[in-house]
Structures are given as structure tokens and as C-alpha cells.
Amino acid sequence: xxxxxxxxxxxGREAAAGGVTPGYQAEFEPAMRAxxxxxxxxxxxRAEVPVGAVVLDRAATIIGRAHNMREADADPTAHxxxxxxxxxxxxxxxxxxxxxTLVATLEPCTMCAGAIIAARMERLVYGAPDPGAGxxxxxxxxxxxxxxxxxxxxxxxxxxxxxxxxxxxxxAQRRPERA
Ligand SMILES: [Zn+2]
Numbered sequence: 001x002x003x004x005x006x007x008x009x010x011x012g013r014e015a016a017a018g019g020v021t022p023g024y025q026a027e028f029e030p031a032m033r034a035x036x037x038x039x040x041x042x043x044x045x046r047a048e049v050p051v052g053a054v055v056l057d058r059a060a061t062i063i064g065r066a067h068n069m070r071e072a073d074a075d076p077t078a079h080x081x082x083x084x085x086x087x088x089x090x091x092x093x094x095x096x097x098x099x100x101t102l103v104a105t106l107e108p109c110t111m112c113a114g115a116i117i118a119a120r121m122e123r124l125v126y127g128a129p130d131p132g133a134g135x136x137x138x139x140x141x142x143x144x145x146x147x148x149x150x151x152x153x154x155x156x157x158x159x160x161x162x163x164x165x166x167x168x169x170x171x172a173q174r175r176p177e178r179a
Contacts, residue, residue, distance in 0.1 A: 025155055028125045031056055031103040032159045034065060035127070038080065039105045039166055042067035047174070050166045051106045053080040055088035055121075058099040064088030080104060081112035085119055097121045105163040107134035107156065113142035116152055123153040127163030 031054055038052030048068040055064035064087035069078035081104050089095050097119040102108075105127040108116065113135035116124055124136055124143055135142045136154050143152035 025158055028101075028103060028155065028158050031060070031062070031101075032105070032125065032127055032163070034062060035080075035103045035105050036159065036162060036166070038065050038067040039163070042069075042080070043166075043170060047071060050170050051080045051104065053084040053102060053104040055084050055097065056101040056103065057088075057092075060101075063091040063100070077111065079109065079112050081108050082115055085115050085121075089119065095119065101125060103158075105159075106130055106167065107136050107138055109133045110135040110140060110142060113140070116143060117148060117150050120150055121152060123155065125155045125158050127156075127158055128160045128167065129156060 035052040035054045038054065039050040040052070042048035042052065043050045048071050051068045053064075053066055054062045057063050064084040066080050066083035066087060068080045069083055070076060072078075081102060085097065085102065088097055088100060095118075098121075100119070100121050101123040102116055102121055103125045104112070107126045107128065107130040108124065109130070110133075113124075126136060129138050131138050133139060137144075137156060142148075143154050145151075
């Protein structure tokens with residue numbers, strides 16, 4: 001199963017040379033909208049915390065898309081990022097997701113950052129920062145830790161307002177529960 005994200009073509013663009021420009025960041029908005037659509041799907045049937053994620057291959061084709069499945073699967077590891085990465089690995093037929101981009105509506109936790117490293121992914125794009133548990137620059141910066149052999153390009157804040165509002169609305173309607 002494959003989904004194409006129209007009007008996203010970041011192949012060949014590299015931020016390494018001179019930092020990330022707003023235009024470069026905006027190229028990931030269509031993919032973030034796909035991740036947001038996943039996050040919204042998490043809320044209605046099972047009251048999952050609304051986090052969504054997609055994985056893009058080198059050609060910006062979506063090869064994995066998922067929302068948080070922790071309640072549905074009774075699985076503490078079923079974060080949207082992990083489920084999407086597993087889908088992408090099945091699609092590719094191997095564990096190594098070199099050149100791939102993970103797009104997540106919320107800054108990943110330590111577990112998910114570890115999975116990004118383990119999969120040798122090239123890039124993380126996230127929406128809302130997570131000051132309480134974020135491992136891509138907020139509490140920790142696992143993906144750019146020089147002690148690890150693999151480093152990941154990190155682009156934060158893509159559609160951050162919409163991604164964060166979804167979470168705030170969710171928790172405002174429920175008793176706060178620690179993630
Ligand atoms: Zn996580």
C-alpha cells in the first residue's frame with residue numbers, strides 16, 4: 001500500500017550546508033497534513049491520545065502511516081511513530097530505512113527517537129514540541145547526540161499550532177492522564 005503526497009519534492013535538497021530555511025520547512029506541510037489526518041482518526045473511535053505519523057521514502061511517497069494505538073492494542077510501545085516505522089519496514093522489506101523521513105505531529109519520546117536511530121532514518125519532521133517528554137531537542141536531543149554513530153536531521157515546528165491544538169483540545173475534554 002502506498003500513498004502519494006502531491007506537491008512535496010524535497011529530494012536532493014539538503015539543509016546541512018546552511019541551516020533550514022522556512023521554505024524548506026514548508027515543503028513538509030503536505031506530509032504533516034497527512035500525519036494530522038491520522039492523529040484525528042485516533043480520537044474518535046478509541047480515545048487514543050491524538051498523535052499521528054507518516055514515513056516518506058526518498059521520493060516523498062508515504063510508505064507508512066499510523067496513529068497512536070496504545071489503547072487499542074493495549075501496547076505501551078504502539079506509539080504512532082513506531083507503528084508507522086514498522087509499516088514502512090514491511091513495505092521496503094527490510095529494517096534499514098535509509099533516506100526516509102519520519103513526519104510526526106508531536107516531538108518523539110526517547111523510545112521513538114531510539115527507533116529512528118535504529119532504522120537509520122535520514123530525517124525527522126515534527127509538529128508540536130513536547131516539553132514534558134520530547135527527545136528531539138526539548139528534554140533530550142537523542143537524534144543529534146554525537147556519541148551515537150548515526151545522526152538525524154531534525155526539523156521541528158511544522159504546523160505546530162494545529163498539531164498542538166489537537167492535543168490541547170483532547171486533554172481539555174478528558175481527565176489529564178500521564179502519557
Ligand atoms: Zn514515542
